[in-house]
Amino acid sequence: MNGFxxxxxxxxxxxxxxxxxxxxxxxxxxxxxxxxIARHSHVGKTTIFKYFGSKENLVHExxxxxxxxxxxxxxxxxxxxxxxxxxxxxxxxxxxxxxxxINKQFYLGLMDYFTKKDDDGLSLMMQQYVKESYxxxxxxxxRGRKEGKVDLKYSDEFLLIYFQALVEGIxxxxxxxxxxxxxxxxxxxxxxxxxxxx
Numbered sequence: 116m117n118g119f120x121x122x123x124x125x126x127x128x129x130x131x132x133x134x135x136x137x138x139x140x141x142x143x144x145x146x147x148x149x150x151x152i153a154r155h156s157h158v159g160k161t162t163i164f165k166y167f168g169s170k171e172n173l174v175h176e177x178x179x180x181x182x183x184x185x186x187x188x189x190x191x192x193x194x195x196x197x198x199x200x201x202x203x204x205x206x207x208x209x210x211x212x213x214x215x216x217i218n219k220q221f222y223l224g225l226m227d228y229f230t231k232k233d234d235d236g237l238s239l240m241m242q243q244y245v246k247e248s249y250x251x252x253x254x255x256x257x258r259g260r261k262e263g264k265v266d267l268k269y270s271d272e273f274l275l276i277y278f279q280a281l282v283e284g285i286x287x288x289x290x291x292x293x294x295x296x297x298x299x300x301x302x303x304x305x306x307x308x309x310x311x312x313x
Contacts, residue, residue, distance in 0.1 A: 127166050130156045131180045134173055143220040144174055178228050185213045186247055193251055199259035200306055206255070207302045211294075249275055259309070266311040274309065281305065 116124070133156035137147045149170055153160040167173040192205045214222070256274050259265035265274070284290055294301060 123166075126156075126158050126162065128180075130158050130163055130166065130173070131177055132156070133158075134177045135181065138174065138177065138224070139217055139221040141218060141220060144224050149173075174224070175228060178225050181213070181217070181225065185209065188213075189251055193254060199255065199262045199264040202255060202258070203306060204299070204302045206251075207305075208298060211298055252278055263311065264306065265309050269309055277309075 130152060134147070134152050137151055137155060138144045149160055149163060152173070153163055156163070163173065167176055188209050189206055192202060192209060195202070195205075197205070217225070252275060253271055256265055256271060260267060269277075
């Protein structure tokens with residue numbers, strides 16, 4: 116990336132950060148104007164339109180940016196190569212930490228965008244997220260099996276479905292505020308549930 120490209124990306128990130136802060140309020144997406152985003156990001160409105168085309172595209176990019184940051188943090192956790200139990204606790208805490216950063220309105224907008232279906236029945240964003248998540252989770256399960264922490268009788272497919280059901284349940288706007296104080300307990304229960312019988 117040359118100097119111009121770096122400056123352009125830095126400006127885009129300023130806009131994404133400012134837009135995130137503005138739409139992550141009770142006022143919500145509809146009440147935020149491009150003028151406000153320009154003012155808070157210190158980037159001209161014309162430049163913002165040049166980068167993103169429309170407010171709708173900008174909002175979609177904010178959602179992608181948020182999910183990308185969450186995914187990058189998850190990959191960093193996996194790269195630390197800590198034991199299975201420590202890694203799964205850190206991964207769970209990572210998801211909860213990101214969910215704590217957003218208000219209900221942002222979350223609902225994110226889920227609406229994230230689950231919008233195309234002709235295939237799944238959004239491209241959902242397809243990409245599922246693919247990356249499954250890859251990380253499979254790596255984690257394989258690590259757990261090597262350490263004797265994940266029972267060999269559970270197939271990869273079953274484990275992925277099991278974790279997907281848990282994540283979707285925990286991600287529910289009705290559940291995640293209630294589960295925050297119990298992160299350690301539900302993670303422990305989760306680990307014990309897939310551990311081999313002694």
